[in-house]
Each structure stands twice: as C-alpha cells, then as structure tokens.
Amino acid sequence: MGQEARESQSLERVIIRTVNLRKVYTQKKVETIALAGVDSEIYQGEFLSIMGPSGSGKSTFFNMIGGLDSPTSGRVMIDEVDVAQLTAIELAFLRCRKIGYIFQQYNLIQYMTALENVTTPMTFAGLAPDEARNRGMELLELVGLGERWAHRPIEMSGGQQQRVAIARSMANLPSVLLCDEPTANLDFQTGQEILDILKGLNQERGVTIICATHDHRMLDICDRLIWIRDGSIDRIARRDEVEINLGSVGGEG
Amino acid sequence: MPGFELREQPKMGLTKLFDLTWTAIRYRLFRALMTVLVITVAVAFAVNLLLSGLNSRIVRNNTETELFELKTVSRWTSRISQTVDKDVVLREFAKSDLEEARAEEFIQFGLISPDEYPKLRQVAQEALAFIDFLNSLEYKERRELAGPVVGASILDHLAIPENRLKFLDTVGKFPTVRMEGSEEKFAALCQRWPETSRAIDAIKENWNASIARLLPLFVRQAPVEKLAEGSREFLDAIRKAGFLIDDLEFQRVSDLAKMEWLGIHLEASFAEPALKQALSRRLNMLPFEFEADRVWKRLQSASSAEWYRARYLEHARERMDWEAEDLQEIAQRRVRESRLQAAVNATSDAEDSAGLFGLSIKMSVLLIVSLMVCGVGITNALLMSVTERYREIATLKCLGALDISILWIFVMEASLQGVVGGIVGSLIGGLTSFAMALLSFGSIFLQDAPLLSMLQVFIVATIGGAFLAGAAAIYPSWKAARLAPLEAMRIE
Numbered sequence A: 001m002g003q004e005a006r007e008s009q010s011l012e013r014v015i016i017r018t019v020n021l022r023k024v025y026t027q028k029k030v031e032t033i034a035l036a037g038v039d040s041e042i043y044q045g046e047f048l049s050i051m052g053p054s055g056s057g058k059s060t061f062f063n064m065i066g067g068l069d070s071p072t073s074g075r076v077m078i079d080e081v082d083v084a085q086l087t088a089i090e091l092a093f094l095r096c097r098k099i100g101y102i103f104q105q106y107n108l109i110q111y112m113t114a115l116e117n118v119t120t121p122m123t124f125a126g127l128a129p130d131e132a133r134n135r136g137m138e139l140l141e142l143v144g145l146g147e148r149w150a151h152r153p154i155e156m157s158g159g160q161q162q163r164v165a166i167a168r169s170m171a172n173l174p175s176v177l178l179c180d181e182p183t184a185n186l187d188f189q190t191g192q193e194i195l196d197i198l199k200g201l202n203q204e205r206g207v208t209i210i211c212a213t214h215d216h217r218m219l220d221i222c223d224r225l226i227w228i229r230d231g232s233i234d235r236i237a238r239r240d241e242v243e244i245n246l247g248s249v250g251g252e253g
Numbered sequence B: 001m002p003g004f005e006l007r008e009q010p011k012m013g014l015t016k017l018f019d020l021t022w023t024a025i026r027y028r029l030f031r032a033l034m035t036v037l038v039i040t041v042a043v044a045f046a047v048n049l050l051l052s053g054l055n056s057r058i059v060r061n062n063t064e065t066e067l068f069e070l071k072t073v074s075r076w077t078s079r080i081s082q083t084v085d086k087d088v089v090l091r092e093f094a095k096s097d098l099e100e101a102r103a104e105e106f107i108q109f110g111l112i113s114p115d116e117y118p119k120l121r122q123v124a125q126e127a128l129a130f131i132d133f134l135n136s137l138e139y140k141e142r143r144e145l146a147g148p149v150v151g152a153s154i155l156d157h158l159a160i161p162e163n164r165l166k167f168l169d170t171v172g173k174f175p176t177v178r179m180e181g182s183e184e185k186f187a188a189l190c191q192r193w194p195e196t197s198r199a200i201d202a203i204k205e206n207w208n209a210s211i212a213r214l215l216p217l218f219v220r221q222a223p224v225e226k227l228a229e230g231s232r233e234f235l236d237a238i239r240k241a242g243f244l245i246d247d248l249e250f251q252r253v254s255d256l257a258k259m260e261w262l263g264i265h266l267e268a269s270f271a272e273p274a275l276k277q278a279l280s281r282r283l284n285m286l287p288f289e290f291e292a293d294r295v296w297k298r299l300q301s302a303s304s305a306e307w308y309r310a311r312y313l314e315h316a317r318e319r320m321d322w323e324a325e326d327l328q329e330i331a332q333r334r335v336r337e338s339r340l341q342a343a344v345n346a347t348s349d350a351e352d353s354a355g356l357f358g359l360s361i362k363m364s365v366l367l368i369v370s371l372m373v374c375g376v377g378i379t380n381a382l383l384m385s386v387t388e389r390y391r392e393i394a395t396l397k398c399l400g401a402l403d404i405s406i407l408w409i410f411v412m413e414a415s416l417q418g419v420v421g422g423i424v425g426s427l428i429g430g431l432t433s434f435a436m437a438l439l440s441f442g443s444i445f446l447q448d449a450p451l452l453s454m455l456q457v458f459i460v461a462t463i464g465g466a467f468l469a470g471a472a473a474i475y476p477s478w479k480a481a482r483l484a485p486l487e488a489m490r491i492e
C-alpha cells in the first residue's frame, strides 16, 4: 500500500509550493524570525497536518500560504502562480472562492448573526441573497448550528463560534481549506465531529485541507504531516510512516 | 475537482454595500450615535454662530431704515434750528445720497456743480470712514497718531504729504493698528480732501446762515410746535431761508410733528402731581420708580388710553385736544422707537460687513476658527470610529471583499452619520439662533426673519457635514483596505 501511495503522490498536482519562505517580524527593533526559509509542496486533494510546538511559526506559515500576509522574502506559488504577482482583485477572488480560512481566533464579524457571517463571502462572490440564505442554512446545519442561525458571536460558546467559522470557510466551496487549530477549543466529542466534517469534505468533495494542529487525532485522518520547529521544517512524513513511530511523535507534540 | 483559474472578483452593487453598512450601524448603534452626536454639536455650533451673525445684521439693516422714518421730525427740527459744525456737515453730506432733496440742498449750499457732487460725496464717505477708524482706536494710539486734533481737521493736517508719511510711519509702529485699504487709496483721499473740505465749509456757512434767518421764528415757539402748526407762512419762510422742501413732504412732516408735539405735551402731563399719582396707582408703580418709558409702554392698549384721557380731562392744568386713539398711536410709536434703538445698539458689531457673508471681521474670524474646530472634531471622531475597526476590515478582506467595497462601506457609514448629524445639528443651531434673536429683538426680528438664508445654511451644513465626515473616513479605511489582511490587523 505504501508503494501505491507513493506512486499516486508523484502523479498528484502540486497546488501550493513555497520557495525559501521567510518571515521576520520586527517590533521595537527586536527581530523575531517566525519562518526561516521554508521549502514545501502541498498536493491537490490531500489532507495535510502541520504540527509543532507553540510559537514555532505554524500560524505564520498558514497566513503566508493563504495569501493573507506578505513574506519577508521567498515565494508562495499557488497553482504555479506567484501570489506576489496577483492583482488586488485577483487576490480578492482567490480569498473569496478558492481558499477557505478557519482562524485560531475565529475572526467572526461581531455585528453579524451566524447566518450573516456565513453568507457574507457569498455576497462578495455575487450570489443572490435567497440562494446565499439557503446555502448558508445548509452549511450551518452541516456543522450542527441550524437552530442558532440568528445568534451573534458574543451569544455563542467558543466551540459554536468555531463551527460558524467552519461553515463560513465553506461558503463558496473552496478547493483549499486552511485551518488553524480547528479543534483547539472544542470538547472531545465536538472535536471529533469537526474532524469528521473535515474528513468528509476531503474525501467526498476532494477539498485540499491544511490543518495546523496539536490534536493527535489528526494523525489518524491526515495523509501527510509536516513538523515545524523554530520556523523551519523539522520533518515531513506520510501517515503510514508515522504510525510506526507514534510513540516518538507523542513525545514531541 | 475545482481548478484554480483566477478571474476578477465582481464589484458589489451599492444596495448590497448599503445592507452591510446598515447591519454594522444597527449593531453598533450607540457608538454610531456618539459619532453623530459629535457631528451634531459641531454643526450646531457653527450654524448658530453663522445665523446669529446674519440675524443681527438683518435686524440692524431693517431697524436702521425704520428708525430713519420714525425720526423724521427730529431730523427736520434739528435741520432748521440747530447750528452745525464741520463734523456734523461732513457726516450729513456723506449720507446725503439717502434723500434726493437733501443732495440738491447741499449742492446749493456748497455752491457745487452737480457733476462734481458724486465725487465729493465719495471723498466725504471715505473721510468719514477714516475718522470713524481713528475714533475706534484706543486713546493712547489715537493720541500718538493724530495728536490732540479730533474730527475732520485731522484730514486737513494729513493733506500735507510729509505729515501723511509721518502718520503712516507711526501706524507701522503699532502692531495692533491696521488700516483698511491700500496706501495709494489713502494718499488719494488726502490729496482730494482740500477740495471737499472747501465744499463742506461752504455748506456749513450757508446752512448756518439759513438757520440764522429762521431763528427769530423760534423765540416764542419751539421748532416742533411750529412744524406741528404747519402754517403756509412757516413753509414759505423755510423755503426762503434756502431749505428745499416740497408741499407734500411739508404736509407729511407737519402731520408727524403734530403727533410729536402732542407726545411731548402728554409726557409733560405725566409729571403733574395729580396725574402722576393716578398713573402710579393704576400701573402699580412706586413714585420713585416712575419712568416715562414705562408709562408709554402701558398706555399702548385702548382701555388704558381711554382711562388716561378721563384722568387728563379731570386733572390736567393745560389742556390739548386729543382722542384716545392718538395717545395709543403715540405710545406705540414711542415704544417701537426705543425698541428699535435698543436693537441698533445691541447689533453695533454687525455694522461693518467687510468679512465673510457680509459679517463683521470679528465675527468672520470667530466663524473660521469655529469651523476649523468643528472640522477637526468631526475628522477625529470618524478617524477613531474607523481605526477601532481595523480587525473587522482585515476579516472582510480575508473573506474576499474588494478594497473599494471596504472603502465604500466605511465612507457610506460616515456620510450617513454626517447627514444625520448635519440635519439635527443645523436644526438645533438654527432654532437656538432663532430663539436667541427672538429673545433679544422680539417682533422686530420676526417681521423679516431671514428664512431663505436659514434654509441655505441648513442645506450647506447638511451637505458639508456629510461630505466632511465621508472625506474623513476615506483616509483610514483606504489605508487599512489597501494592506494585506494580516498587516491591517497589526496596525492598531
């Protein structure tokens, strides 16, 4: 099976590639090297986990490949197009329909109801209001919040907000889903549900999923893992390789 | 399997953008209202200031013309009986364009050719403005500039070029003294003055000579009484003395003088002990509070006039023939005159109209400063309300909003707040200035309230408020919208 998978991998298209990606934050003359030259390839349709200790640069990597922040040096290629070369309007299109984001701090818009939060990206994409409403309700039901569509973020628990954020990230059926710790604030049961949802999206709709996470259950469902440590890639492994060394992974996490 | 071919993100329609804007305002209603409040206060303040200035100017213009009419009799009595000096002549001559007959009279008195007259009058007006300017200075400054001389003779002194240069030199030393107009204009005035001065001297001579001819008539009767009599002989005497007056005007003045004369008589009658006592009791005044003005005020009503007539017939030592309506009319004229005079005094700083919108310079400076303060206040309020939402801007960008859509959302919100603040503010400012004018001028203001210019100010203030607020939102929201989302999140 390992052999098979390796062959299929070489056939897969690279959807996101980073070339010597660096990000240095300068604050009050103190330089923090968040990413120190990362080369990586992400394949279309795979479920990728990014693991690493806190402060290792996962969120920074996530923001870079999502085209949400500009690198200090190096390049991010999405579908072999350099993100730095895109116009503002193309970038908006990319963020709106091609990539869905789930943030560590949810980033819901406080003055909008759950439903409005989910339908806003659809509005940006030019969807008719009725259609947006229907699709928004479907997505909220998918994450189990059909009843709470009229609630605002402050009226919901962290986990519920996280689920609204997942529904929102799926608004325009993106081909890539970027998740920054999607299960961090959820109880075991809900976390499992979210993982099932993500897995379902990956397997049934072929959505490429990239998850930054500490959650070890992710090991069971992801195709590949990237470990980041101090802003560099520590190790890349396929799941079947990892399963053998599960003990050592647990020690690192 | 969806691919990655990138197209352009569609622009959003204004209605959808407005929906988003409205959602944001509704939820942040309190915050939005605070911004509106700031705009309201700023606009109300500016509008109030502007309208108060306009109101008092209008009140002043109206009262001046009406007072001129009400004072017809006293103008005529002093014209035919009071010896004039050069300053009075200068003042009268400068204002002689108000009455055609008066201009002609001056042409005759001054032996001026009619072609020369407008030119000379122009010089007189400038000279008067200059003298008024000198009079407006502090004593010390005036003393230094003009020496002990006052009035028109200062110009005789300045007509000599060296004196003029010395004068300008001294003006330069006072930082607080500013002369209006250019130096050339001042030089021209000084040069043309001697000619005008001669004409004014001639007017003075002839005018005083004419008065001297009439004075014997006033030995036994006061000029008002003579005018009130309105006899043919008196008219002829006036004309022969050199004053220009036609039959119609004489008739009018005479009718007015009759009332005036009766008024003088009645006012004297108030002081007669029996009548004074009756009046004090009726008007509920203590004798030491007794004032003619207050009596006139109370006698404006028909019943009071009737009542006084009865007392008068009973007690008055010297009697004139009059009806209650006469008393009522005189009382009303008197009250009106003192009210108008008060209004003129209260609006003395609206006299000069050299500043903005015909306001005085002082008022204009105040207005400009207050507009600047309002501008800064509004800009700051909007700046704050946008910068506290950078995180939201970043999130909207992550969801695929175009930079321009974000700009629209924020500018629309700000303009909306500006419109509401502008409307409410100009209403408040307008109403308060209206109320203030009403309180200090009463009916005098009401009859000519500048409704049209109020409406203009409303419209300008509303548009101005919305525009200023919208413009103030452009900078911060564009700054944030242009950046990459995470960069925008970091600027707070």
Ligand SMILES: Nc1ncnc2c1ncn2[C@@H]1O[C@H](COP(=O)(O)OP(=O)(O)OP(=O)(O)O)[C@@H](O)[C@H]1O
Pocket (backbone or CB within 6 Å): A025, A026, A027, A032, A033, A034, A052, A053, A054, A055, A056, A057, A058, A059, A060, A061, A104, B490
């Ligand atoms: N805006 C910023 N300014 C300065 N330094 C920053 C900024 N954001 C992140 N960093 C630094 O960059 C490094 C990487 O941060 P990052 O948020 O990517 O870590 P992480 O792997 O996501 O951690 P966690 O698991 O806790 O979310 C950290 O050392 C952090 O202090």
Ligand SMILES: [Mg+2]
Pocket (backbone or CB within 6 Å): A058, A059, A060, A104, A180
């Ligand atoms: Mg993180």
